[in-house]
Amino acid sequence: MFQTRLPIERDVDELTREFLIESQEGLDRMEHCLTELEERPSDNGLLAEIFRAVHTIKGTTGFLGYARLEKLAHAGENLLGLLRDGRMQANQAIISALLSLMDGLRAILHTIEAEGQESAGDDAALIERLIALQQSGTGVAEAVTVAAGACSAGAASEMLPTASAIPVSVLPEAPAPEISAVVQCGSDKPRPNTVASTAESTLRVDVTLLNRMMNLVGELVLTRNQILQATSNDANLTVLSRRLDMVTADLRENVMKARMQPVSHVFSKFPRLVRDLSQGLGRRVRLQMDGQETELDKSLLEAIKDPLTHAVRNSLDHGIEPPEVRIAQGKDPEGLLRLRAFQEGSHVMIEVSDDGAGIRVDKVRDKAIERGLVTQERVAQMNERELMQLVFLPGFSTAEQVTKVSGRGVGMDVVRTNVEKIGGKVELDSRTGRGTTLRLRIPLTLAIIPALIVVSRNQSFALPQGALSELVHISSEQDATVIEWIENAPLYRLRGNMLPLIFLDRILGKPALAGPIEHDRYIAVLDAEGRRFGLVVDGLADPEEIVVKPLSAVLKQIGFYSGATVLGNGNLALILDPGALANKAGAAQEAEEEQKRIQAGDEFAEAIAAEFLLIEAGGRQVAIPLGDVLRIERLARKRIEYLGNRPVLNFNGNLLPVEDQAGVLDRDQDSEQQISVVVCRDGNRQVGFVVEHVLDVAAGSDLSEAGTEVHAAGVTLLKDRVTNVVDMRSISALQGVEAAQQWEATQ
Amino acid sequence: MDSASAAPLEMCSVRVGKTLFGVPITHILEIVGSAAVQPVPLAPVYVGGLVHYRGDVLTTVSMRRLLEMPPIEALPDILVFDGENGYFGLLVDAVGEVLTVDRAAFEPNPSILDSRLMQLFAGAYKLKDGLLVMLEPKRLDPMTLAAGVAA
Numbered sequence: 001m002f003q004t005r006l007p008i009e010r011d012v013d014e015l016t017r018e019f020l021i022e023s024q025e026g027l028d029r030m031e032h033c034l035t036e037l038e039e040r041p042s043d044n045g046l047l048a049e050i051f052r053a054v055h056t057i058k059g060t061t062g063f064l065g066y067a068r069l070e071k072l073a074h075a076g077e078n079l080l081g082l083l084r085d086g087r088m089q090a091n092q093a094i095i096s097a098l099l100s101l102m103d104g105l106r107a108i109l110h111t112i113e114a115e116g117q118e119s120a121g122d123d124a125a126l127i128e129r130l131i132a133l134q135q136s137g138t139g140v141a142e143a144v145t146v147a148a149g150a151c152s153a154g155a156a157s158e159m160l161p162t163a164s165a166i167p168v169s170v171l172p173e174a175p176a177p178e179i180s181a182v183v184q185c186g187s188d189k190p191r192p193n194t195v196a197s198t199a200e201s202t203l204r205v206d207v208t209l210l211n212r213m214m215n216l217v218g219e220l221v222l223t224r225n226q227i228l229q230a231t232s233n234d235a236n237l238t239v240l241s242r243r244l245d246m247v248t249a250d251l252r253e254n255v256m257k258a259r260m261q262p263v264s265h266v267f268s269k270f271p272r273l274v275r276d277l278s279q280g281l282g283r284r285v286r287l288q289m290d291g292q293e294t295e296l297d298k299s300l301l302e303a304i305k306d307p308l309t310h311a312v313r314n315s316l317d318h319g320i321e322p323p324e325v326r327i328a329q330g331k332d333p334e335g336l337l338r339l340r341a342f343q344e345g346s347h348v349m350i351e352v353s354d355d356g357a358g359i360r361v362d363k364v365r366d367k368a369i370e371r372g373l374v375t376q377e378r379v380a381q382m383n384e385r386e387l388m389q390l391v392f393l394p395g396f397s398t399a400e401q402v403t404k405v406s407g408r409g410v411g412m413d414v415v416r417t418n419v420e421k422i423g424g425k426v427e428l429d430s431r432t433g434r435g436t437t438l439r440l441r442i443p444l445t446l447a448i449i450p451a452l453i454v455v456s457r458n459q460s461f462a463l464p465q466g467a468l469s470e471l472v473h474i475s476s477e478q479d480a481t482v483i484e485w486i487e488n489a490p491l492y493r494l495r496g497n498m499l500p501l502i503f504l505d506r507i508l509g510k511p512a513l514a515g516p517i518e519h520d521r522y523i524a525v526l527d528a529e530g531r532r533f534g535l536v537v538d539g540l541a542d543p544e545e546i547v548v549k550p551l552s553a554v555l556k557q558i559g560f561y562s563g564a565t566v567l568g569n570g571n572l573a574l575i576l577d578p579g580a581l582a583n584k585a586g587a588a589q590e591a592e593e594e595q596k597r598i599q600a601g602d603e604f605a606e607a608i609a610a611e612f613l614l615i616e617a618g619g620r621q622v623a624i625p626l627g628d629v630l631r632i633e634r635l636a637r638k639r640i641e642y643l644g645n646r647p648v649l650n651f652n653g654n655l656l657p658v659e660d661q662a663g664v665l666d667r668d669q670d671s672e673q674q675i676s677v678v679v680c681r682d683g684n685r686q687v688g689f690v691v692e693h694v695l696d697v698a699a700g701s702d703l704s705e706a707g708t709e710v711h712a713a714g715v716t717l718l719k720d721r722v723t724n725v726v727d728m729r730s731i732s733a734l735q736g737v738e739a740a741q742q743w744e745a746t747q
Numbered sequence: 748m749d750s751a752s753a754a755p756l757e758m759c760s761v762r763v764g765k766t767l768f769g770v771p772i773t774h775i776l777e778i779v780g781s782a783a784v785q786p787v788p789l790a791p792v793y794v795g796g797l798v799h800y801r802g803d804v805l806t807t808v809s810m811r812r813l814l815e816m817p818p819i820e821a822l823p824d825i826l827v828f829d830g831e832n833g834y835f836g837l838l839v840d841a842v843g844e845v846l847t848v849d850r851a852a853f854e855p856n857p858s859i860l861d862s863r864l865m866q867l868f869a870g871a872y873k874l875k876d877g878l879l880v881m882l883e884p885k886r887l888d889p890m891t892l893a894a895g896v897a898a
Contacts, residue, residue: 508788552806554889558789564804572785
């Protein structure tokens with residue numbers, strides 16, 4: 001079945017195939033039961049189930065002639081018989097031996113599958129072990145052989161209280177310890193099974209058949225797209241094509257449902273894994289699994305198997321502490337490992353959480369620096385959450401020694417890559433001393449995704465919409481001004497934030513075109529790998545729902561393509577991988593951030609321009625751009641002279657028109673009164689403002705009119721108040737310089 | 748197998764430039780004529796591009812590129828092979844007839860052949876009017892070619 005997914009050989013005949021499939025399933029059930037058996041050693045249901053699995057295998061093997069398999073199964077059956085009859089109690093040693101039996105049977109089945117026959121060799125050691133355990137229970141090696149089907153008239157399949165009711169012939173001598181099971185007659189009578197009804201309403205379907213159906217549905221979607229495009233003009237066909245659309249969508253949904261399997265298929269192997277690992281590492285762990293009925297597409301389940309295994313191993317190896325350590329911390333010596341699956345909107349969330357030691361952020365940071373994965377400066381700027389994400393960097397591992405179990409330095413990076421490959425995301429949450437939670441977020445549908453078609457140098461590419469945040473149009477005139485360059489890194493100012501740009505044609509190795517750009521271009525703003533960046537393309541086409549077709553390994557290696565698809569117009573298009581593009585952009589962004597630091601000085605100078613002088617005049621507050629302020633004069637009232645009606649100031653023959661919007665001069669007639677005049681630059685001239693008080697220097701922010709992107713002129717937001725900015729152009733020029741000079745001359 | 752060695756072999760002939768190449772017809776999965784090939788930027792040079800084949804996207808290897816010949820306008824024919832790593836296609840100028848060759852007419856690669864061509868070609872059969880240079884799908888699989896480049 002699932003965890004022992006084997007490519008069934010084409011040559012193996014039908015009967016053997018059936019046998020192999022059934023046996024695998026039986027062994028899977030057996031494994032599941034065995035781990036539960038540890039909790040409930042006398043659960044008869046479990047024991048019976050396990051016995052049945054082995055017994056069925058043994059029965060068929062004789063028929064098919066697999067001697068080795070039969071021998072091993074037989075030995076196991078004997079032991080299981082004793083357990084089932086209540087003559088022995090399952091303990092850890094027995095369960096371990098039964099698990100080994102199961103592994104042994106699996107291995108032989110594997111070989112049969114791959115090579116069409118059993119491998120040579122025997123399982124003497126394992127059989128010895130099983131015999132020994134059996135002896136320890138009953139104290140006697142039962143030298144009883146069973147002739148298949150030699151049971152006499154069906155005794156009831158009740159438990160045998162003692163060995164006295166052996167219904168089969170006994171051999172007087174027992175040369176080699178020929179162990180056999182005390183077989184109950186009628187034990188292989190099919191039990192009236194309430195499960196049967198469920199079994200009848202389900203079908204076992206070959207995965208290849210389902211994949212083929214998926215492919216066909218995919219083709220149908222593509223053809224539908226093509227028809228929709230072709231019939232958009234014809235009214236008659238439009239109705240029909242719409243119906244086709246609905247039916248296709250419905251069919252697709254149903255086929256996808258057919259591929260859904262409950263996550264228990266993956267979770268089911270964890271009890272065993274946790275048991276083995278915790279024993280090996282000397283931890284006491286309780287495994288809790290919730291939401292096992294949550295369903296995921298089969299291929300997605302396949303893809304998260306390894307990441308989940310790694311996460312579980314991590315929890316056991318690095319997370320949950322040894323019992324003594326836990327007790328010392330006041331925790332329950334038995335740690336809790338929780339696997340949880342649930343659906344959230346269009347995603348399935350799978351959580352692996354433990355109540356262990358949590359991730360030591362300081363150790364993570366140090367290790368990352370030590371491995372040269374990040375610089376001291378960057379690290380200094382990171383908050384705790386960001387520091388924790390360092391574990392996802394390739395080449396990372398905090399294990400003091402790389403253990404056999406995990407920590408080879410490839411772990412979390414591979415987990416994230418594998419999950420992102422199927423369109424999912426990984427989140428890590430941890431609290432020191434309290435525990436860690438790894439969260440996988442998997443999208444529900446896989447092979448058909450919404451995409452935007454972009455064009456670069458006359459070739460179409462598909463861009464998954466999941467990563468697309470917005471689109472920006474750049475006309476050919478704007479091109480030169482709107483793309484800013486810092487140290488050869490192109491950037492675009494998107495609402496105040498600098499967006500690193502990458503040009504699709506250049507990424508794809510197309511030679512640069514000579515001359516200025518003659519046509520409009522577009523920036524697709526993408527979010528991937530935790531970065532935001534812009535992809536510059538020549539053109540946009542319609543969004544389409546595309547069927548993702550895999551690329552061959554040689555082309556996958558290029559890195560920028562996550563697959564290919566057939567567009568509505570029938571052409572093939574490569575599907576771009578936003579993650580890979582993000583990494584390319586990341587290099588550009590690093591450069592940009594470096595520049596930012598270097599430019600700090602320049603920016604400071606620029607910042608002044610955005611600052612204002614806040615003044616009060618006539619009870620009102622107004623703002624003057626600080627960059628325009630030359631000086632503030634404090635002088636006696638009498639210095640103000642008048643040219644006609646206009647107050648002016650005379651500075652060494654230069655006349656300064658003085659603006660008195662507040663009417664200060666009218667009020668104060670006292671000639672000795674000190675007044676403040678702010679002298680400002682307005683283009684080529686200078687003007688003065690009479691003010692009552694100079695209040696402050698503050699930074700102002702732009703405002704835009706509500707509902708528009710239009711910059712509101714003449715106002716700024718200063719200290720949280722909307723403040724008028726003095727419009728110096730409103731101050732009329734003095735009437736002719738000649739007039740002033742004339743006046744001068746008369747002085 | 749002795750009696751079989753006298754039996755004639757059937758080869759599918761294809762033309763690339765002026766050369767006639769042959770592939771045992773049993774190795775060919777399918778022949779597709781005049782297909783539109785979508786180029787893949789940044790792909791290794793021997794990759795001709797992608798072709799839509801039976802619902803899948805097929806990676807194709809271009810004989811012209813392998814032999815460092817200049818490209819031509821006309822759409823290529825495609826030989827589809829079932830390789831170890833999945834299906835792949837071989838782009839040729841045109842697929843020709845099925846020729847029957849005599850095993851005895853086989854000649855191994857001449858020693859003067861440069862090493863790269865040595866790897867690509869699997870000998871040749873003498874024909875009445877020329878040579879049929881043999882190709883082996885295994886040698887033309889994109890993965891094999893990739894490994895060869897890396898080596």
